[in-house]
Amino acid sequence: MEPVAATVYPNYDSVGRAILEAFPIIDFLPVWLVALVIMVVVAACAIVFILVFEGVGSLVLRKLAGDIQSRVGPNRVGPYGCIQFLADGVKLILKEDLKPAACDRVLFRLAPYLAFVGSCAGLVVIPFAVGMIAADLDIGIYYVMAVSSLVSIGILLGGWASNNKWSLVGAMRGAAQIVSFEIPVAMSIIPVILVAGSLSTQEIVRSQGGLFGIFNWNLFHNPFLFFSFFVYLTAAQAETCQTPFDLPECESELVQGFMTEYSGIRFGYFFLGEFGELFVVCALATAGYLGGWHIPFLDAGNLGWFWGNLLSLGVFLTKTFTLVLVSMWLRWTLPRTRVDQLMRMCWKYLVPLTFFNLLGVSLWLLIFDGKGIPAMIAALFG
């Protein structure tokens, strides 16, 4: 049996060895140390990226809310309020970190980190560009599904440790909602895995190349996949607790739900985690359905290392940010659902639909020998 590690794309050990060969001055360092340094650098890049995304994303969210609600939005810090997020960040860091007297101290401190780590760990398998991925795990999708359930543990811990009724109710709602919606999210991404024949995110993106880099997207593969994409977006909106489904933290009834007792940077971690999750689900939707980093009318693989990576990164981020914007747009459109409506939607509508989609896609792949509609049309024209 072949070693599984061999299939992981950026093999940090070999990269470390290559660097040691390139720079003989640091030859005395062990390979594992160099590899570790590279890993830390990659992780730092990912964290910096997600923090910037969260800052700018929160500003865009508020500006968009202003536009949609005929207001202006943040407009005091910098021109058009464009550095408001820095002020917010400074405020969050400097604010007093309150702890309720009767809280469970250890769990109370632990919860925000779990939520943050759970949402941002998904970044590891996001295929940013042709050769840009922190680790191309061959169980990529499975990994994301697994680590993102850490968020529900964080929420549950936070609500429980706060020793507050609002927090507890919010946490129970959050846990129930996230656990329920994991199923439609996972089930609506499985058709993509079927088409690509792999769980690796990079492999899924690669399977969508060709046909001008647009028409081989999984979105257009067949009607079931087209439908599945929107089911995924809906379920992802609920899994990340975005507004039509933000029951764990609904302000009007539960103050802030599981975040009621949190302030300062601990609140900030929950907040960042939420945005990180938003990015991860949108990036997964891009990779799974919208052709990932495939550049329209160009082959990213033939552009050379630098331009290929740069252009495909730009394309990937454009697609992802468009989805993020759509998610925010949806967020400011719909009012919050009730708990029973939410659960009903999940169990009675989304779950059966995803199973139906899965069946449909499986049959399609079986009958048409894995070819999508655009590929068949292209075959007609030779």
Add this chain to the structure above:
Amino acid sequence: MGLREYISDISEAVVTIAKGMRITWKYGVDPKEETTIFYPEERMVMPERTRGFLFNDVARCIVCNMCVKQCPIDCITLESIKGADKKNVLTSYKIDMGRCMHCGLCVEICPPKSLVHTDGYEGSSHTREELIVEFVEDDLATIKARIAAHAAELAKAAKAAEAAGKAPAAPANPAGGEKK
């Protein structure tokens, strides 16, 4: 729940979401929809008949006391003394803006229309006493001096009229002669 109902539920959800998103799109892309007025920097133009804070033009006030009598909550107080020409002269005209309910009855009743509503609405203050607005700027001594000067002037005019012979009595101020 039949299949038909199930599918109609789904299609209804899709249609209503699309409808809602079309509305928010319309508002989101149109910058003219913004209704915010940047308050401290720019102000709303108030409508013509705004009942803002009251203002009394003391120069035109005839001290008829009508506003004081009319005020349902007695927020107007005035004090006056007799002037040189036997007309009353205001020494103090106070309106308690904290109590005024902007009913406008005093403005309606005011015979010389000296009491008016302005379009002012920014009247915050730190104490309640600051809300009692005094419209007579001069203090009592100044007013008394002015009345005395006026009286002296009138007396002089009357004397001049007398000195001018039995000229037809000035109908302007028969009172002035009496004062002498």
